[in-house]
Amino acid sequence: MRLIKKKVTRVRTRNNIKHFVSCKRSAIGEGIINIYRILLISIIALIILGSSAVIFDYYINVRSLEAQVLVNQLVRCLAPDGIVDISQIEKQADARKIDLKYNLLDYCNIQNKKRFYVNAYVKWVIPQGADIEFDKHMEDVRKKLGIRIVNGEIYYPTDEQLKALRAEENLLTSRTWQEGDYGIGWIKDIKNVMWLVDEVNDGREITIADVALFKERWGKYFPGVRNPSSLNYPSVYAVSVLDKGKIFRGQIYAEVIVDHEF
Amino acid sequence: MRKKAGLLQQVVIHLILIGLIFALFFMAAESRVNSRAIKQQIIEKQTALLIDSAVPDTTLVLKKINQYGTIDNLEIKEGRIFVYVNKLTDSRGYPYFSRYIMRLESDKDNFYIKIMEK
Numbered sequence: 001m002r003l004i005k006k007k008v009t010r011v012r013t014r015n016n017i018k019h020f021v022s023c024k025r026s027a028i029g030e031g032i033i034n035i036y037r038i039l040l041i042s043i044i045a046l047i048i049l050g051s052s053a054v055i056f057d058y059y060i061n062v063r064s065l066e067a068q069v070l071v072n073q074l075v076r077c078l079a080p081d082g083i084v085d086i087s088q089i090e091k092q093a094d095a096r097k098i099d100l101k102y103n104l105l106d107y108c109n110i111q112n113k114k115r116f117y118v119n120a121y122v123k124w125v126i127p128q129g130a131d132i133e134f135d136k137h138m139e140d141v142r143k144k145l146g147i148r149i150v151n152g153e154i155y156y157p158t159d160e161q162l163k164a165l166r167a168e169e170n171l172l173t174s175r176t177w178q179e180g181d182y183g184i185g186w187i188k189d190i191k192n193v194m195w196l197v198d199e200v201n202d203g204r205e206i207t208i209a210d211v212a213l214f215k216e217r218w219g220k221y222f223p224g225v226r227n228p229s230s231l232n233y234p235s236v237y238a239v240s241v242l243d244k245g246k247i248f249r250g251q252i253y254a255e256v257i258v259d260h261e262f
Numbered sequence: 263m264r265k266k267a268g269l270l271q272q273v274v275i276h277l278i279l280i281g282l283i284f285a286l287f288f289m290a291a292e293s294r295v296n297s298r299a300i301k302q303q304i305i306e307k308q309t310a311l312l313i314d315s316a317v318p319d320t321t322l323v324l325k326k327i328n329q330y331g332t333i334d335n336l337e338i339k340e341g342r343i344f345v346y347v348n349k350l351t352d353s354r355g356y357p358y359f360s361r362y363i364m365r366l367e368s369d370k371d372n373f374y375i376k377i378m379e380k
Contacts, residue, residue, distance in 0.1 A: 030272070041280055045287040052291045058300050062307045070316045070359065093315035109380070112341045116359070261357060 061260045063224025070110070070256045071226045071235045074118055077108035078177075078252060084122055085242040086175065100177040109176075117180030117257040124241040124250025125172055173243070185223045185257035224258035298350045301330040305345045306356040308374070313343070313358045318379040323372050336373045339363050 024198035078084055089107075093100050098107050104120060105113045226235045305324075312322050327334050331348040338344075342355035365376040 034276075038283075041283055045283050049287050049290055058303075060300070060303050060307060062311060065311055066359075069311060072315065073359075073361075103270065105266065110359050111361065112357045112359045115357075148286055 004141045010026065030180075044162065059220045061220070061222070061224075063222070063260070064226075065224070067224035067226040067256045068233060070118065070258065071254045074104075074120060074254055074256070075109060075235075075237050075239075075252055078120060078122070079237070079239045083240045083242055083247070084250065084252065086122075087242070087244060102179060104177040106179070113179065115184070115259040115261060117182050117184055117255075117259075119176070119178040119182075119255040120172060121176050121253040121255075122239075122241065122250060123172060123174040123253070124248040126241065126243075126248060172212040180257070182257070184259040185225060187221055188221065221260050221262070223260065225256070227255040228253045246249075273348045298331070298348045302345055302350055302353060303356075305330055305347060306343055306353070307335065309345065310343050310356045310358040313360050313364065313375065313377065316360065316362070316377045318362050318377060320377045322375040322377070324375070325372055327371075333373065336366065336368070338366050338375070345369075 078089065090100070093107055096107070100107060104118055105116065110116070226233065228234050228236045235254040235256070237252045237254070239250055239252055241248045295349050309322065309324065316322065324333060324336065333345060333347050334349060335346040336372070337355075341359075344353045344355040348354055360377065361380070363378045363380055365378065367374040367376065
């Protein structure tokens with residue numbers, strides 16, 4: 001009887017050990033499978049979250065309004081009371097060591113200017129016979145009035161010839177001041193983007209409907225633009241220009257491109 | 263019996279984990295469904311445009327409780343304006359380009375943005 005009992009005990013102990021080992025293995029296996037299950041559930045949740053983020057996302061584009069405001073600020077900076085004092089502006093720019101041809105926004109103390117391209121073309125007409133002294137800008141005028149002769153050489157008019165010419169004609173004078181990269185507005189020139197033709201309509205001519213479709217899809221990246229040829233509110237301003245103590249009638253043609261902020 | 267108990271235990275654990283993950287997902291989606299981000303965008307961009315077009319000695323008054331909800335906080339720093347509306351804690355802000363100095367004040371009902379000459 002004792003012998004039988006001992007045998008049963010030994011067999012039970014062996015079975016218990018085997019059972020314990022197999023339970024431990026299956027627990028580890030379950031744990032590994034659970035990791036995959038949790039990963040799968042997380043991926044599904046992320047997919048649903050991502051699609052809800054895309055569906056409910058809405059971007060409000062105010063770049064056109066920003067462009068209009070910037071044009072107004074620019075003109076207010078250059079012509080505070082409707083008068084563009086050319087000498088004063090150039091004197092202040094020299095004193096602050098600002099090159100107006102490339103750093104117009106610095107002159108106007110506009111901050112956060114990475115997104116902007118601005119161009120201000122100020123023109124005025126010096127009427128015929130007006131007595132005005134020569135300066136460095138007259139050199140540009142002299143070059144523009146250069147006369148090509150038969151053997152290919154270019155002769156420029158002398159001061160006397162220029163004065164005589166001005167006595168007979170009105171003289172158009174201008175300044176162009178700008179800052180920024182004109183290329184930031186590339187997306188607005190979509191007619192020139194050849195790949196759009198392939199993507200949208202297999203080679204046929206781009207229509208207004210294609211433009212509208214493109215704007216709907218990529219509108220988030222469209223720049224805000226104001227220029228003299230804008231249909232609504234063209235940015236052309238009539239001003240008076242004070243040049244060397246004399247006032248002339250002139251205009252400011254302003255162009256502004258506001259890029260996206262992403 | 264042991265097997266059934268073990269199976270039940272596993273199912274309960276799985277349900278709890280799935281519930282936790284979906285709770286996180288719903289919390290994240292809730293802010294989008296309530297359009298808090300859109301309201302935040304509207305207020306930020308409106309205020310930025312107002313600041314840009316304002317002349318010196320102008321004060322902009324923003325009511326804390328308005329049609330877009332409750333503005334919890336408003337900050338102006340590093341050339342950007344940050345608005346936190348309806349307990350939204352995250353904001354990328356919107357840049358402004360005004361050349362004047364801004365000063366922000368607030369009282370119980372309103373935020374005041376004072377624009378001054380440099």
